[in-house]
Amino acid sequence: MIQLESITRSFALGKEQIRVLNDISLTIAEGEFVAIMGPSGSGKSTLMNIIGCLDKPSSGEYYLGGENVSGYSENELARVRNQSIGFVFQQFHLLPRLTALKNVELPMIYAGVSKAERQERAEEALTKMGLRDRMDHLPNALSGGQKQRVAIARAIVNKPKLILADEPTGALDTKTSISIMEQFQELNSEGVTIVVVTHEPEVAEYANRTIMVRDGRLQSASAADGR
Ligand code: ADP
Numbered sequence: 050m051i052q053l054e055s056i057t058r059s060f061a062l063g064k065e066q067i068r069v070l071n072d073i074s075l076t077i078a079e080g081e082f083v084a085i086m087g088p089s090g091s092g093k094s095t096l097m098n099i100i101g102c103l104d105k106p107s108s109g110e111y112y113l114g115g116e117n118v119s120g121y122s123e124n125e126l127a128r129v130r131n132q133s134i135g136f137v138f139q140q141f142h143l144l145p146r147l148t149a150l151k152n153v154e155l156p157m158i159y160a161g162v163s164k165a166e167r168q169e170r171a172e173e174a175l176t177k178m179g180l181r182d183r184m185d186h187l188p189n190a191l192s193g194g195q196k197q198r199v200a201i202a203r204a205i206v207n208k209p210k211l212i213l214a215d216e217p218t219g220a221l222d223t224k225t226s227i228s229i230m231e232q233f234q235e236l237n238s239e240g241v242t243i244v245v246v247t248h249e250p251e252v253a254e255y256a257n258r259t260i261m262v263r264d265g266r267l268q269s270a271s272a273a274d275g276r
């Protein structure tokens with residue numbers, strides 16, 4: 050599903066180029082549940098942004114579902130994102146003036162789904178996340194865990210094959226973190242490929258494979274890798 054070949058990513062800092070990702074080659078198969086770990090500043094989010102077609106590599110090739118997206122324009126990348134990928138972030142990224150239901154409807158507005166179908170599918174996704182009685186609440190009236198469940202409902206509402214979550218439990222207590230990871234585990238058992246960035250070993254344990262990033266390079270897989 051995901052194939053990175055010798056990816057680099059550099060950013061300009063004054064006259065210098067700072068290389069943040071260095072020669073990253075990585076394959077993630079459909080149906081995998083992968084955790085990405087590594088110190089702060091090691092390049093995890095930069096890598097996730099490339100995997101999520103939010104950013105482009107400076108060099109190297111990226112194949113997503115067999116499609117070489119490395120040279121895609123912004124518009125083409127946006128299409129790939131909307132069609133194939135659900136995103137979950139540490140700070141939830143919900144729109145504060147919209148109810149849970151309307152937040153979940155948003156990706157379908159971009160996808161051109163009719164109003165009636167939007168509402169039906171948003172209700173279905175929120176019900177699946179255990180939020181049937183919270184649909185008309187504004188984000189501020191929800192707990193952190195509930196906000197993240199709304200964000201997951203939003204991520205799955207267009208039925209993506211891939212979910213990318215960058216530190217999804219970073220703002221949550223341990224008990225809530227576990228319930229969120231169980232939610233990802235369930236989605237994975239339904240066939241969704243999941244990639245989660247985390248600092249927390251207990252969170253990474255939910256994945257089938259752990260990838261370590263250090264100074265912009267991949268390190269060998271952990272012993273938790275069952276393959
Ligand atoms: P992590 O998510 O592992 O904490 P990041 O991928 O966010 O790390 O950042 C890795 C390094 O790249 C950091 O040193 C960061 O300052 C740098 N970096 C990330 N994005 C940019 C950018 N847009 N411009 C310049 N430097 C960046």
Ligand code: MG
Binds near residue numbers: 093094095
């Ligand atoms: Mg990060």
